[in-house]
Amino acid sequence: MSQQPWGGRFGEEPDPLIDEFTRSLEFDSRLFREDIAGSRAWAKALVRAGVLTPEEQLRIDQSLQEIQAEGRVWAGEDIHMAIETRLREKLGPLGGKLHTGRSRNDQVALDLRLYVRAAGARLLEALSEVELALITRAEEHVETVMPGYTHTQRAQPVLLAHHLLAYVEMLRRDHGRIADALDRADVSPLGAGALAGSGFPIDRAELAHDLGFGGASANSLDAVADRDFVLELLSACSIAMIHLSRLCGEIVLWTSVEFSFASLPDALASGSSMMPNKKNPCAAELVRAKSGRVAGDLVNLLMVLKGLPLAYNRDLQEDKEALFDGVDTTLACLKVTARLLQGLRFDRDVMRKAALEGYTLATELADYLSRKGMPFRDAHHLVGRMVAEAIATHRGLESFSLAELQRFSPLFGADIVDHLTLEGALESRDVLGGTAPARVKEALAHVKA
Template identity: 50%
Template structure:
C-alpha cells in the first residue's frame, strides 16, 4: 500500500518497520473520536472557504459511513496504514475519491492525535467519575445500616480505640470523593482543543479554531502550537489520579482480606465474589480483593511509563509519544474494571457485628477514655496517661480488662476514680461520647452521611 506521506521516498518501508511503527492494534479504539474530530474539521474548512460546502458534505457523509461500518464490524484495519488516522483517511479516499484527499488540509497527525486522545480521555473521566459516585453511594447505604456497629479502630494494626463500621466506611468515602475532585480538575485541563496547531507551528490557512471547539464541546483552544502537540501532561495527570484511586481501592481491599480471615472474622464475602482452592476443599479465598490490590501495580507502572517517555523529549512531537496510548488505555481500563467489580464486592459482604463488638471490647481500646475521665476529674493528662498505663500493665498480669477491675482495684491507681467510671469506659459510651465533627458518634456520622449525599447529588450531575 502506498503511504499517504510517501512522496519523497524512493522505496517502500521494510515490512518489519511497518509492524514496528504501526499503532493500529491499540489506537483503533480512538476511531470514533478521530471521525467526529474529522467531521468538525471538514465543516470548519468549508466555513472559512478552504473547501466547498458540497465537498465538506461529501466528506462528512463518507466519514459517517465509515463509522457505521466500523461499529458493525465490517472494516478490517491495515497495519500498513500505521494508525487509526491514516486508516480512516485511506478508507475515505477509497470511498469518495479525490475530495477525500482534501480533509487533511491544515492538519497534521500531531494535532489530530492530540485531539483524539483528549476527546477519549474526557469521556473516560466522566465515566470513571460516575463509577466512583456509585461506589460512594453504596458505601453510604452500608454505613447508614451500621451507625451503631462498634468495631476496633487500629493504629500499627494494633487495636487502638473503638469506632463504628459506619465511621470506618466514611473514611473511604472521603478518599473517593477526593478522587472525583481530582478527575474533575484533570478534565478541565483535558478539555482544551489542540487541533489547529498543525505539526508544530500552526498553519497559514485562516482556520476558525473556536468554531471547532464549539462543535466538539471544548472549553477553549490551546495557546501555543508547540505545546499543543507535545503536551501529554493531561495523560500523566490522569495516571496519577488513577494511581491514587488504586491506592485507595488497594488499602480497602487489604482490610477486606484481613477482615474475612479467621483471625479477624469481621465479615464474610459472598460466594459470587470469592473463589476456592483446587486442592483444599475448605478454602474460601478473597481473590477479587487480592487481584484489585495487585492491579494497583499496573496503574503505578503506567504512570511511570508516561513520565519516563516524556522526561527527555525536546519540543515538539517525537515518535516516542506513540507510547502514551497503551499506558493511558491500560490505566483507564484497569481502574474502570476494578471500580466495577469492587462495588458489588462490598455490597454483598456479610458483616459479623458480634465479632466486631467483641474485638472492640478487647485490647484496651477504652484506655484513652479512662485517661480522659481522669482529666475531667482534674488530673493532668500526662499524669493520667501514666496512671492508665500502670492500670493496663496490672490488667495484663491479672488477665482482666479495664472494665473488669473492681472499684477498689481502680482506686489503688488513683483516688480520683469513682463509681461513674464504668459508664465512662463502656465501649458504646466511648464511641457515643466522641461527638466532635468528624468523630465516630452516631449522630456525628449521620450528619456526615447527609452532607456526603448532598455532595453526591452534584457528582452524579457531573
C-alpha cells in the same frame, strides 16, 4: 518511490521490521470514533476557511458516517491513515483534501483529549457507584461497633459506619481530582498543525466549540507536544486505585478466619484447586494488586515525556497503551469493589467483641483522669500501669471495680462506669469528624445531601 501516504521524498519502501515496529493501529484503533468526530468537525472548519465547498463537506461527512457504521478499519499505519485510506477509497481525490491544513500531530492530540473526556465521565460514574455502596452499608451499620486500628493493632472503638465513611471521603477527593483533570483537558488542539499552526485560516475557536471544548489551545507547540492532561488522569486513577487497594486489603483481612468480621457470598469468592475447605477473596486481592499496575502506567508515561524536546516526537506514540490500560483497569476495579461492598456480610457480634479486646478503653481512662485535673502525661503513665496489671492478670479494664481503680488514683469516682463501656467511649468522641453516633449520623446526612 515509496507508496506510503508520506512517501514522496522516499526512494524505497520501509524495511518490513521497521514498518511493523512503528505501526500503532493495533492499539490506537480504539480512537476510531474520536478520530472520525475530529475529522467531521475539521471538514466543517475547512468550509469556513474556503478550502471545501459545502457540497464537498457533505460528501465527506456522509462517507465518514458510513465508515463509522462499518465499525472498524482494516489497514493502515495508524488509525488516522487507516480512516483516510478508507475515505479515499470511497471518495477518490476528494478524500485527500480532508487533511488540508492538518497534521497527525494535532489530530492525535485531539483524539486523546476526546478520549480522556469520555473516559473521565465513565470514571466519575463508577466512583459514584462505589461511594453509594459505601454510604448504603454505612447506613445499615450506624450502631455497629468495631475496633479501630493503628499499626494494625486494636486502638479505640469506632463505629463501622465511621470506618466506611472514611473511604467515602477518599473517593470524593478522587472524584475532585478527576473533575479537575477534565477541566484542564477541556482545550482543543486541532488547528495547531504539525507544530507551528495551520497554514489555512481556520477559526480555531469555532472549531473548538463544534467539538464541545471550552476553548482552543493558546500555543501550537504546547498543543501537540505535551500529554500532561493524560498524566493528570492517570495520576488521579493511581490515587483512586491506592484507595481501592486499602479498602480491598481490609476486605481480605476482615473475611479471614483470624478476623471473621465479615464474609463474602459464595458468588463473590473463589476456591482452591487442591484444598476443599478454602473460600478465597480473590477479587479483592486482585484489586489490591492492580493498583501497582495503574501506578506503573503513570510512571511509564512520565518516563516517556521526560527530557522530550519540543515539539512532537514519535515517543508520544507510547502514551496510548498506558492511558488505555490505566483507565480500563481502574474502571474494572471500581465496578468490582462496588459489587464486593454490596455483597459483604458483617458480623456485628464478632466486631463488637473485638472492639472491647486489646484494652481499647485505656484512652477513656486517661481522658477521665485528665478531666479530673491530672496532667495527661501522668494519666497516660498511670493507665499504662493499669494495662500492664490487666495483662498480667488476664482481665479487661472494664472488669476493674471502683476500689481497684481507686487503688491507682483517688480521682476515680463512681461515674467512671459510664466511661468504661463501648457506648461511653464512642459518645466521648463528640467532635466534628469524630466517631460519636450523633457525629456519624451528621456525616451520613452530609454525604447524602
